[in-house]
Amino acid sequence: MGDASPSTYVYDVFRLPTPVSTSNLQKYRAVRLAALQTDPTFFLSTYQQEVAFTDDVWRERLNGEGKFTIVARADIRDHGRKEPGAEHGEGASQEEESESAEDAPFVGTVTLVAARSLPASMVPDFADSKTAYFIVAMWVAPEHRRRGLGRRLMEAALACAAEDTKAPTGALEGDNVGTKAEVILEVTLENERAKRMYEGLGFETFLVKPAEGGGEAWMRRHVTVD
Numbered sequence: 001m002g003d004a005s006p007s008t009y010v011y012d013v014f015r016l017p018t019p020v021s022t023s024n025l026q027k028y029r030a031v032r033l034a035a036l037q038t039d040p041t042f043f044l045s046t047y048q049q050e051v052a053f054t055d056d057v058w059r060e061r062l063n064g065e066g067k068f069t070i071v072a073r074a075d076i077r078d079h080g081r082k083e084p085g086a087e088h089g090e091g092a093s094q095e096e097e098s099e100s101a102e103d104a105p106f107v108g109t110v111t112l113v114a115a116r117s118l119p120a121s122m123v124p125d126f127a128d129s130k131t132a133y134f135i136v137a138m139w140v141a142p143e144h145r146r147r148g149l150g151r152r153l154m155e156a157a158l159a160c161a162a163e164d165t166k167a168p169t170g171a172l173e174g175d176n177v178g179t180k181a182e183v184i185l186e187v188t189l190e191n192e193r194a195k196r197m198y199e200g201l202g203f204e205t206f207l208v209k210p211a212e213g214g215g216e217a218w219m220r221r222h223v224t225v226d
Contacts, residue, residue, distance in 0.1 A: 009144070011107075012073045013152045015160060020062040022055075023102075028071065029058050031106040035139035041214075042139065042188060066117025068164070070156045072108035072140065072149045108140035110153040112160050112183075126207070126218075127184055133161045135185035138194070150197055158183060158201070158223050166225045180222040189215045 016024055036047035062069055115123045115132040123129050135157060140149045165181040185203065187194050189210075198219050207218040 008076055010075045011144075011147070011149060011152070012075065012104075013070065013108075013149070013156050014073070015156065016062060016069045016071055018063045020059060024071075025055065025058050025062065027106045028062060028069065028109065029053075031071070031109050031139075031141070032137065034141065035109070035137070038142065039139065042191065043137070064117065066114035066164075068112040068157070068160045070110050070112070070153050070160065071106045072144070072153055073104045074107045074144060075104040107144045108149045108153055110138040110157050111136045112157045114164060128182065131165065131180070132182045132184055133164075135183060138185070150194070151201065154197070154201055158221075162223045162225050165223070180224050182220055182222055184218065184220045186216050186218050189217055195219075 016028065020028070033047060033051055036043055036045065036050060040046065061067070113134045113136055115127050115129045115134065118129075120129065123132070127134075135154070138150070138153065140153070161181045161183050183203075185198065187198065189195075189208070195205075195217065202221040203219040204221065205217045205219050209216045209218075
């Protein structure tokens with residue numbers, strides 16, 4: 001996705017609006033396929049499987065009820081380039097800057113999935129189908145790592161879980177103030193950097209599944225609805 005310099009990028013982390021636009025669909029597809037190519041051991045799916053997906057499959061993934069996709073967008077702020085209007089002694093207008101941001105690629109993503117939206121057979125015994133949420137497909141492009149993007153994506157996902165829990169169609173009906181949503185994730189044991197970040201966000205390991213050549217750890221934390 002190109003070289004990155006800390007002084008030339010401004011990052012925007014946000015939840016993808018639904019129904020997803022064609023532009024956002026294509027940018028999400030690009031970042032997801034880049035993730036599968038770059039770090040194939042981090043995911044259960046493969047590049048070969050998902051590169052064959054049609055737009056309808058991607059659209060269903062992004063628009064599904066109980067599924068929330070958060071992305072990080074990298075907008076270039078290159079101080080060495082001429083901004084539109086610079087030849088007249090003017091800076092870029094707000095409209096021009098907005099258009100630039102809209103065209104910027106996605107360089108990170110995470111998806112939050114409500115357990116209620118999954119078939120019962122896919123919800124582990126340790127998860128409450130009413131109040132549990134799963135973190136999946138977490139990834140930041142290598143050239144944009146070590147800048148806090150992973151943490152920002154996760155914080156947005158946790159906020160999304162709290163917001164959805166107290167919504168009328170969320171985890172529980174009625175007044176949900178004080179309800180604790182449980183956010184659960186799985187991380188490979190070899191991915192120590194990600195595990196440390198999750199621990200820094202309050203996640204605790206509750207199950208370890210060793211395997212030849214590695215294994216997985218299940219982690220969780222509660223999010224209280226204010």
